[in-house]
Amino acid sequence: MKKLGVGIIGCGNISGAYLGLAPMFRAIEVRAVADVNMAAAHARADDFKVRAETVDDLLAAEDIGIIVNLTIPNAHFEVSKRVLEAGKHVYSEKPFVLSVAEGEALRRIADEKGLRVGAAPDTWMGGAHQDARAALDAGRIGTVTCGTAHVMSHGAESWHPNPDFFYESGGGPMLDLGPYYLNNLIQFLGPVEKVAALTSTPLKTRSIGSGAREGETVPVLTATNIHALLQFRTGATITLSTSWDVWKHRHSNMELYGTEGSLFVPDPNFFGGKVEIATPGGEIEDLGRTDHPFGIANQENRDTGEMQANYRTAGLADMAQSIIEGRPHRCSLEMSLHAVDVMTSILKSGETDSFVTLTTTCERPAPLGPDEARQLIE
Numbered sequence: 001m002k003k004l005g006v007g008i009i010g011c012g013n014i015s016g017a018y019l020g021l022a023p024m025f026r027a028i029e030v031r032a033v034a035d036v037n038m039a040a041a042h043a044r045a046d047d048f049k050v051r052a053e054t055v056d057d058l059l060a061a062e063d064i065g066i067i068v069n070l071t072i073p074n075a076h077f078e079v080s081k082r083v084l085e086a087g088k089h090v091y092s093e094k095p096f097v098l099s100v101a102e103g104e105a106l107r108r109i110a111d112e113k114g115l116r117v118g119a120a121p122d123t124w125m126g127g128a129h130q131d132a133r134a135a136l137d138a139g140r141i142g143t144v145t146c147g148t149a150h151v152m153s154h155g156a157e158s159w160h161p162n163p164d165f166f167y168e169s170g171g172g173p174m175l176d177l178g179p180y181y182l183n184n185l186i187q188f189l190g191p192v193e194k195v196a197a198l199t200s201t202p203l204k205t206r207s208i209g210s211g212a213r214e215g216e217t218v219p220v221l222t223a224t225n226i227h228a229l230l231q232f233r234t235g236a237t238i239t240l241s242t243s244w245d246v247w248k249h250r251h252s253n254m255e256l257y258g259t260e261g262s263l264f265v266p267d268p269n270f271f272g273g274k275v276e277i278a279t280p281g282g283e284i285e286d287l288g289r290t291d292h293p294f295g296i297a298n299q300e301n302r303d304t305g306e307m308q309a310n311y312r313t314a315g316l317a318d319m320a321q322s323i324i325e326g327r328p329h330r331c332s333l334e335m336s337l338h339a340v341d342v343m344t345s346i347l348k349s350g351e352t353d354s355f356v357t358l359t360t361t362c363e364r365p366a367p368l369g370p371d372e373a374r375q376l377i378e
Contacts, residue, residue: 001026001027001324002324003026003027003028003029004027004029004065004089004320004323004324005029005061005063005064005065005066006022006028006029006031006066006067006316006320007032007033007034007053007058007061007064007066007067007088008030008032008033008034008067008068008070009034009035009058009067009068009069009079009083010035010071010072010079010093011034011035011040011041011043011044011070012040012070012072013160014070014093015033015044015070016044016047017310017312018030018068018312018313018316019044019047019048019050020048021311021312021313022313022316024311024377025313025316025317025320025376025377026321026376026377026378027317027320027324027376028066028316028317028320030050031051031063031064032045032050032051032052032061032064033045033048033050033052033053033058034052034055034057034058035055036055038052038054055082059082059083059086059088060086064088065088065089065323066088066089066090066091066116066316066319066320066323067088067089067091068092068093068316069090069091069092069093070093072170073095073098073165073170073171074098074169074170076092076093076095076096076098077097077098077102077105077106080092080097080106080117081106081109084106084113084115084117085109087113089115089116089117089118090106090115090116091117091119091316091319091331092118092120092336093120094119094120094179094180094336095178095179095340095343096179096333096336096337096339098169098170098175098340098344099340100340100341100359100360103333103336103337104337106333107333107337110333116319116322116323116329117332117333118315118316118319118329118332118333118336119331119333119336120179120312120315120331121179121180121183121268121269121315121331122311122313122315122316122318122330122331123180123184123270124183124184124268125271125311125318125331125368125373126271126294126309126311127272127289127290127294127295127296127309127373128270128272128273128274128295129184129187129268130294130295130368131275131287131289131292131295132188132263132265132275132287133187133188134367135263135275135277135287136188136256136258136263137367140260140261140263140277140279141257141258141259141260141261141262141263141277141279142258142259142260143258143259143260144188144234144236144256144257144258145235145236145257145258145259146236146238146239147236147238147254147256148238148239148240148241148251148254149181149185149238149239149240149241149253149254150240150241150249150252150253150254151173151177151178151180151181151242151243151253151267151269152173152241152242152243152244152246152251153244154244155167155173155206155224155244156176156244157207157208157209157218158209158210159210160208160210160211161208161210161211161212161213162213163206163208164218166244167206167218167219167221167222167224168221168222170222171221171222172222172226172242172347173224173242173244174223174226174242174343174346174347175343177242177269178240178242178342178346179336179339180267180268181240181242181268182339183268183335183336183339184254184265184268185232185240185254186335186338186339186362186364187335187364187367188256188364189232189234189236189238190232190233190234190364191232191338191358191360191361191362192230192232192233192338192342192358193231193232193233193357194230194231194355194356194357195228195229195230195231195342195345195346195349195355195356195358196228196229196349196355196356197226197227197228197229197346197347197349198226198227199226199227199346199347199349199351200224200225200245200350201220201222201223201224201225202224202225202245203220203224204219204220205217205219206218206220223347224243224245225245226241226242226346226347226350227239227240227241227243228242228346228349230342233361240346253265253267253268254266260279260280261277261282262277262278262284263275263276263287264276264277264278264284270308270309270310271294271308271310271311271314272297272309274287290370292369292370292373293370293373293374293377294311294314294368294373295309296309298310298311314368314373314376315329315330317376317377318331318376319331321375328366330365330366330368331365332362334362337360337362338361338362341358341360342358345358
């Protein structure tokens with residue numbers, strides 16, 4: 001099968017995941033990396049046997065068709081814009097952009113040049129979440145009326161050696177972790193119509209807990225405690241809580257309540273996990289695993305030591321294969337921009353103490369069943 005050459009801009013922590021996992025996919029081949037810090041680019045290049053380039057040289061490279069934007073969130077728009085203007089497709093880490101206006105600007109350039117734009121996260125393409133979607137689409141719990149989603153901890157400063165950007169404008173738990181939860185909810189339920197939220201910033205500084213800067217404090221310039229209510233076009237209402245001001249909790253990651261039962265979905269930050277279901281009069285039971293290849297454990301979790309499923313770059317590979325085959329890709333600009341609209345509207349609601357109606361919409365992406373997933377890797 002034809003492969004598209006891939007380049008990466010941004011050689012920070014997340015680049016190792018892309019470089020390490022990309023070789024399992026049929027339609028992509030990472031050939032070069034770039035960073036404003038050339039030492040970081042050379043280090044990644046040496047580790048994974050690819051070229052180290054300047055950003056300008058990578059943008060001009062003839063063997064690169066797609067560039068993956070792994071820069072910090074505040075740089076996502078400008079870097080993606082440069083990629084499109086250079087005539088290459090772009091796939092961005094989350095959050096895709098930091099405003100609807102930025103996303104629409106990228107859409108205009110992409111449309112003018114006939115280019116594709118995609119964005120993480122792609123964890124919703126994992127086996128657990130696709131099994132959950134198949135159950136929803138089969139009507140196993142009837143019509144979803146409401147649900148809950150919680151992603152809460154005490155922030156990244158305990159483990160990340162340079163956590164500054166997590167607490168700058170464009171950071172915070174909603175924009176950093178919200179995409180995993182919102183993209184999953186969008187693939188389950190479709191678009192959101194309006195939101196309301198309460199937000200706060202309890203701690204004004206954070207202390208770095210590891211690395212060369214251990215003990216140094218960083219200012220907190222964004223909301224870190226966000227509790228939102230989402231109304232979907234279907235009529236379903238979902239409570240979404242994202243907070244970096246919680247030490248411990250017992251909330252489930254995601255629960256969906258329907259007219260004929262309830263569905264319990266594992267952490268959307270990961271590809272796998274146990275999906276459970278309950279129907280009227282019955283107990284909560286394991287939904288049962290399918291043969292979905294993106295649910296198979298293939299990597300050790302660095303925190304627990306347990307094996308987990310990790311197929312990051314699946315969204316990038318699907319975009320590349322869709323370009324080759326001439327079909328829509330799943331991690332689309334429309335879906336990613338709608339998630340940005342939801343997140344920024346939630347933050348706006350917290351600032352204005354009012355409901356906010358969304359200005360964008362999207363359709364549910366195509367499901368990725370076991371057969372379609374195998375086509376990406378076999």
